[in-house]
Amino acid sequence: MNRFLLKIWCLSLLITTGINSYAQDDMLCVGYHWTPDEANLKMKEFASSWHDRQTWENRADMIREGIIKGMKLDQMPEIKGNFNAQITNTREFDGYIVENIRIESFPGFYITGNIYRPSNPKEKNPAVLCAHGHGENQRFKETRQYQGAVLARMGAIVIAYDMVGHGESHQVTSHSIPVALLLQTWNSRRVLEYLLSRPDVDPERIGMTGGSGGATQTFILAAIDDRIKVSVPCVQISAHFFGGCICESGMPVHKSKNHQTNNVEIAALCAPRPMLVISNGNDWTRNTPQIEYPYIQKVYALYDAEHKVENTHFQAEKHDYGYSKRAVMYNFFAFHLKLNSGRVTWSPTVSEDFVTILPESQLRVYTDDNPMPSDAIMGDDAIMNYLNLK
Numbered sequence: 001m002n003r004f005l006l007k008i009w010c011l012s013l014l015i016t017t018g019i020n021s022y023a024q025d026d027m028l029c030v031g032y033h034w035t036p037d038e039a040n041l042k043m044k045e046f047a048s049s050w051h052d053r054q055t056w057e058n059r060a061d062m063i064r065e066g067i068i069k070g071m072k073l074d075q076m077p078e079i080k081g082n083f084n085a086q087i088t089n090t091r092e093f094d095g096y097i098v099e100n101i102r103i104e105s106f107p108g109f110y111i112t113g114n115i116y117r118p119s120n121p122k123e124k125n126p127a128v129l130c131a132h133g134h135g136e137n138q139r140f141k142e143t144r145q146y147q148g149a150v151l152a153r154m155g156a157i158v159i160a161y162d163m164v165g166h167g168e169s170h171q172v173t174s175h176s177i178p179v180a181l182l183l184q185t186w187n188s189r190r191v192l193e194y195l196l197s198r199p200d201v202d203p204e205r206i207g208m209t210g211g212s213g214g215a216t217q218t219f220i221l222a223a224i225d226d227r228i229k230v231s232v233p234c235v236q237i238s239a240h241f242f243g244g245c246i247c248e249s250g251m252p253v254h255k256s257k258n259h260q261t262n263n264v265e266i267a268a269l270c271a272p273r274p275m276l277v278i279s280n281g282n283d284w285t286r287n288t289p290q291i292e293y294p295y296i297q298k299v300y301a302l303y304d305a306e307h308k309v310e311n312t313h314f315q316a317e318k319h320d321y322g323y324s325k326r327a328v329m330y331n332f333f334a335f336h337l338k339l340n341s342g343r344v345t346w347s348p349t350v351s352e353d354f355v356t357i358l359p360e361s362q363l364r365v366y367t368d369d370n371p372m373p374s375d376a377i378m379g380d381d382a383i384m385n386y387l388n389l390k
């Protein structure tokens, strides 16, 4: 989709879904909110507002508060534990195990996903959250299965889970529920907390990755929750593009009466935790080596952690999470999560040949024998009534 069509699509999506009743129009920064030229000047303006660790942290606190209040995360019910996890259909393959999992996000609202875990686990293992981007049934695609299986074979416990309104997440009327950004962030946090609740997970080695809209979920959660220790956002962080979907920019997380920021600064809130920024030459991340990455690295330098943030830029590639991008992600997690990269073969980079690609029917949580729970809240109105957001 070209830039003009994407902007029209973004605007029509927001108008048709009635977003205006949840957020003031002038506080939303949607899609291509700035041109690359404007964004370059904005980055200089942002940079002039801090000059040392203290002044950056003052700004970081303001940005973090803007995200939390902008998406109304502070209004979510207090829920501790109560995951009511249901794990089904455990299967063992070449060095890894696949399972289907359902956990409760809040009473009556369920997260559906798949676990990929090592055949020979240690007592404590690293874990990785895999969020996905836009497109039908992305959780079941080969990319997700490769990611899960390779990381699992190297020793990680991986959960790939559905965006709201995609895959098996159909309690919302559609993905365009105006609070999609809130629900997805909340779901990601619940997946994180479920992993932390498992006795076989090492809380000091938790990673998260995703491409495109999955990268948005990744850098948003990593920004507000330091229990994500390592992150790999792929093809999304941009100074001028704010995310085209309601689940990325449909709530005012970038701007309030008191501040203005963008996804570069939100990603920089990860500092000094290790982060690999993957970019390419064919979308809104094409300027990353010149604009986005230098800014983030300056923030990491405040913590003497320049070596903990990396950028791998694929100038000849496009907007995807293809093999070459997965390969650098595997290496980054292998180093920072202390995975055993000797458990996979190299030819010359990590081989995915051992992975058994499963049909969608075998990855689904809900089947005729295992339907959605009878207490499931159905439809946007029922969900909004339950949440009772101001």
Ligand SMILES: [Zn+2]
Residues within 6 Å of the ligand: 134, 175, 180, 213, 245, 246, 247, 248
């Ligand atoms: Zn979306």
